[in-house]
Amino acid sequence: MNFLKRSMLIPNILRRNIFATSYLRAIKNPCPPSPTNEDFQKLIVRPQFKRLKDNQKKFQVDDGLPVWLKGGFKDKLLFQITIIGLLVCLVMSGQVLYELTTR
Known part of the structure; x- marks a missing residue:
């Protein structure tokens, strides 16, 4: 009888441990904050992108x-x-x- 009770408890214990550890991992490693406009201005822009933007300005002139x-x-x-x-x-x-x- 004791064996049956223990065998019924094992899946519950495993389930609790699995969900508890994933929950604890999420608390320890939260998502990084979203980047601000200043962060985007600090990024290095490739020269091809600048050339593309200049070309787009030329085509937008009325x-x-x-x-x-x-x-x-x-x-x-x-x-x-x-x-x-x-x-x-x-x-x-x-x-x-x-x-x-x-x-």
């Missing part, structure tokens, strides 16, 4: 140019190449349609 032309000469060149490619495709599509209808 100077009347559309976004796809604010990049300078390279953007203008790519835009013109795209327009020329679209016109060539339109002419070739018209040619194909004309040949299909005349046969």
Whole structure:
């Protein structure tokens, strides 16, 4: 009879010990405090991030140019190449349609 009582108590003892130790661990090691704005200002910023922010400022200026032309000469060149490619495709599509209808 004594053996049965002890065997029934063992899971309860284990359960109490497991939960008590995890609770005590949580009390001993609380979460660190959340960082403040001053902590963020102390962080080292990579030069790529500064360059990105400068580029974003350049694109946010309201100077009347559309976004796809604010990049300078390279953007203008790519835009013109795209327009020329679209016109060539339109002419070739018209040619194909004309040949299909005349046969």
